[in-house]
Every structure is written in C-alpha cells, then in structure tokens.
Amino acid sequence: MTDITNTDASLDQKLKEAYFTAGQGQLIWQRFKKNKSALAGAWVLIALILSGIFAPFLTPYDATIAGRDKDYMNGAPQIPIFWDDNGFSIRPFIYSFERSRSIKTNFRWVTEIKSELEDRRYVTFFAKGQEFKFLGIKFERHLFGVDRGMIHIFGTDSTGKDIYSRTMTAINTSMAVGTIGVVIAFFMALVIGGVSGYYGGKIDAVLQMITDTVKTIPSIPLFMALAAFVPDTWSAEERFFFISVVLGLIGWTTLARRIRTHLLSERNQEYVLAAELCGASPGHVIRRHLLPSFTSYIIVDLVISFPYMILAETALSFIGLGLKDPVNSLGVMLQNVTSADVLLNYQWYFIPVIFFIILVLAFVFVGDGLRDAADPYSDAK
C-alpha cells in the first residue's frame, strides 16, 4: 500500500520537476500537443511540404513543357480503377483512348475511351520515366506510371502538361516564395521595430509614421505597381526572386509594430537597466537580452504571416504580374481559367485550388495552435 503511494508521490514529484525545469520550447510543445486541430494541421503541413520537396519522385512527369503529353491536351483526369465489366484486376488500370476531331464534332477534340480488356493500361509502381536530378544525383524511377502511354490523374492543361505534376511542384514554389518573403520581412521588421522600440521618443514617432503610411497603402495594388517594373527580358528565376523580395519588402509592417510594442514595455525592466549599467551597448542589449525574451512570439508571427505571402503571390501571378510559365505556382496554373471554355469544359483545372486551400488552412491551424501554446497564460483558461 505504502509502496504505491510512494511511487505515486515520486511520479508526481518527477512530473513537477520536469515541468519546472522544462525549457521554453518543451513547454510550448507540451501545450501544442494538447491542441488536436493544430496537431492535425501540423501533420498535414509536414506531409504537404514533404510532397513538395519529393515532387520529382512522387509525380510521373516533368512539370514543365518537357513533360507534356501531346496526345492528350486538355485531357480529363484518368482515375485508376480495379474492376469493370471485363473483370477484376489486382493491379489498378486506366483505359486507352482515341482522340479525333472533325466537322461532326465542331472541330473540338473528342476523346473516345476504349474499355476493352486489351485496352487496359496497368499502373506500375517505381516505374522508369524521365530522368530527374535530386540533390545533384540523377534518378529515373518515379513512384508510379503506366505500362504504356501516360497517366494523368488530375488531367492535363491546354499544352498537355500533367496537372498533378504541376500541383506538387507548385507547392514547392509557394513554400520557397513564402520563405524568402518571410525572411526579408522578418529582418526589416526586426531592424525597424527593434530601433523604434528601443530608442522610443522622436525616432519611434518618425518610424511609426512611416510604418503606418506603408500600412495604409492597399498592399496588392502596391505589389502590382512594384511588380510592373520587371522587364520582360528577365528570366523566370530572376522574376521569381524579385517577386519574393517585393513580397517581403511590403509585408514587414505588422511584425515591426508588434516587436516595437513589446520592446517598449520590456526596455524599462530591471534586467535591461542592469545590462546597461554593466556597460552593454544598445546592439548587445537588443540582441542578447530583449530579443530572446520573445523569440517564441516572433516564430508564431512568422508562421502566421506565411499564408499571406503565399496568397499574395498567387494573386499576383494570377493576374500575370507575378511568376511566369516555366516556374509553376498556383497563380500561374490559374491564369486563363476564367474563360467560358475552361469553366464549361475543363473543370479539372481547378483541382490545384483544393490543395492550396488545405495548405493555407494547415498553416492557419498550426499558427493559431502555436500562438495559444506560446502564451504562458493559456494554461489558466
């Protein structure tokens, strides 16, 4: 009997010890784990990011014009199935097809699906396909393919590019744009918010005036004005880099404001005074004492501002001012979808939208979860 209470007490003791000696990171992780929707969001996010990184392997074809299927332009999604009237197959398969156009079809391409047994195209796994480079090493195996012809599980666009392959690559692009944008916005916010909050007074007033002004200008029209500078002669990569930088240059205001507010309240604390009395320089005090006091808030803010960057890029590319064709992004893929032709006949152009809603939602859930977890008072509620 006493034995049990003893172990109980010691267990309790251990738990308490673990709680009081836990670092900031451990505490946040403990609270984050309890939030089911945030945790689910985190898993979805990790899955999406990984599928973006391993896109060349996960997708059967190259996402650029090199991977196009010239026999199946504007083709409907081909969903692999296991059985039909001709019986069951342990390997999933799709059908062959024949496309034709004539005066009878009003000169539109019409696809005739051939569903006989010999027309089945079987899905193969770890299929040999186009060569791709990953981490500098050449590979030619893709996760799946078909034994003859090509497979397009999300269909193809007007030039015959595989929409599934493009979607996966586009996740990568969005993440890259978001990362560059967030990093630049972060440094600007850190410098401007840091100086403004630490010195206060007149410097603060002037910097706040500038921040407020940048904040009043509607951001996407401003993005558009900046993006219009890009000369047509720039390569896709230069464009990509420029757009990411522009997103960062405009997106810093909210974070700068938060850093400033926090610094204003922290800089009158005793530990700052102590450091100053010891002869620490302002830069040292900001770097070593003030910033670590709210690292977690900064991280949370960065996660929260990520989806805004992605959405801004999408909007810009969508109207043709952002990224251009060889680079894949959701906005690039959505160019030209507003035509009646696409709306009526090729609805699979919209499949990538689902992935991006999921990506943004995952970011929002994780960001919200992190914000609650980083708040030391959220336990009390």
Added chain:
Amino acid sequence: MLQFSKFVAVRAALAVLTLVLVSFIVFTLMELVPGDCAERYVAFKSSQGSVITAADIQIERVRLGLDQPYVQRWGSWIFNAFQGEFGDSCILRVNIAQLLGQKFWLSLGLCLSALLLAYAIAIPVGIIAATSKNAVLNNSLRLVSYLGLALPNFLLALMIMLFSTVFFGDSLTGLFSKEYRDAPWDYDKVMDFLGHAWLPVFILGWSATAFAIQTVRALMSDEIGKLYVTAAAARGVSGRRLLMRYPARHALSPIINSLGFDLNRIFTELPIVALILTLTEAGSLLIEALARSNDQQLAGAIIFMLTASIVGINFITDIILALTDPRIRRSIVG
C-alpha cells in the same frame, strides 16, 4: 469645444501628412518606371512617321516640365492631386480625372457596401456566438472564419463562377446588362445595376465578414465576463436589453476604429475580383494600367485615390469615436 476643434485639427493635419508621405512613395515609384512621358509622346509621333531626334525629346521634356528638379515636380503633382487633378495619362492621352471619375466612385461604393454588409452580418452573429454555448454553432463559425483566410475573395469569385457556369449556364459577370452600359442613369438602370452588384459586394465582403465575426466575438467575450455586466444583471436587466446596453457598446467601439483597416483589406482584393468578374467599370482599370500598358500616371493616381479614401475613413472614424465614446471624449477635453 475649443479642445475638440483642436483635436480635429491635429487629426486632420496628421491625415494630410500621411497623404503627403503616401504621395511621395507613389510619386517615387512612378518616377522609377523606365521611360518618361516625353519619350512616350515622341515615340508615338515617331510611329506616325515623323523623324525624331534627341533634341525633340528634350523640347518635349521642357514643354511637359520634366526638366525641373524632382522635388519641385513632386510638389506640383501633390498640389494638383489634392485638388483631384492628376494630369493626362501619357499612354491613353486622356485626362485621368475624367477617365476615373464615375468609375472610382462606383468602386468605392461597391467596397463600402461590402464593408457595410460585412458588419451587418458580423455584429449580430458575433454577439450571438459570444453569448451562446452551442458547440456546433461556435465550431462552424470558427470554420467560416478560417475559410475567410484560406479562400481569399478572388478564389471564391473563381469558384462561384465555376459553379454558376456549370449549374446555371451563366457566369454572373459584369456590372450592367449590355443595353444599359452606356445609358444615362434612370430607374431601370439602377435596378439592373443592383441586380448585378450583389455578387461583387458579397464576394468583396466575404473575407471581411469572416474576420469581423472573429473580432466581434473576441471583443464580446472579453466584455461579457466583466463585473459591470454582472452588476447590471443583478439590477434585473436581462436578455437583449442587457447585451445591447452594456457589453455591446463597449465591444463595438474598437471596431469603429478598425474600419479603415477593413476597407484596406477590401481594396486590396478589388482589382483582382474586378478582373475575374470583368467589372470594367471598377478596379480592373488598375490592372489595365499596370500589367498591359505600364501607364504609371494612371496607376499612381488610382493608388493615391484608394489610399486617400482609407485615410479619409480613418479620420472620420477617429472623429466619430471621439464624439460617441465618452472615455475618449474625456481624454481629449481633459
């Protein structure tokens, strides 16, 4: 009263100062675009067959006043801008103020209606959400507000177009039917306009509504637990009367303050939504100016006017707050 007019004067001066700063940013951006108006005019003449020399460009520059120093040109630009005069677009060769005129007011009207719609929905729904303990209601509202971010207005517009084309065979675009496009305003045209305008207003208001519900709910839940509410309830005030007279009044004043910010969010998406719904009467002119022709005069004028309306709203809400909220009035009058 004297202090109050002093407060208004200070606010107005701040608003003007913000606009001057904005105009500086916008003007600098316009200047950075390669090529100036003189080159464009002369290039146009050159395309008409006349032979052009560098001296001709220089003469044109002098005629347009482009040889004057930067600060002076900025000064005259902003001086004219405050009078609603933006000069001529050197690509379209028409007066910008005339070109924008009605279009700008239509766009502004659409955005303000979207803002109105957002709060007409958000205030009652947010208050109900804060007071009710219904888990289903709360969770579905949370989902809506998440979707407000994840499904931005232009994607929503695309989706609505997709569904209406597939199911109704009509893409619901444009602001006027064909027969009314150039007709003068009369009863029929107004009716036709309203028949088309509800969709852009709904789409523009969508994200704003989702955010506003979240804000109202958070502010309300903060206020509702406070002691003065309990005290009022103890005095026997209850139900809707209690909510409206006590916590709602406190919860809503920060919202008035953020109206300018909400308008900013709506303006941000206006050009793209306008492009999707082919509202040629509204913001798609901006895209036209930037993407197709690189018309910096027109683009600068539009951005300046958009920002000016936000600054204007901010100024008005500041004054309204000072008039209606006794706590703020107190802090001004002292």
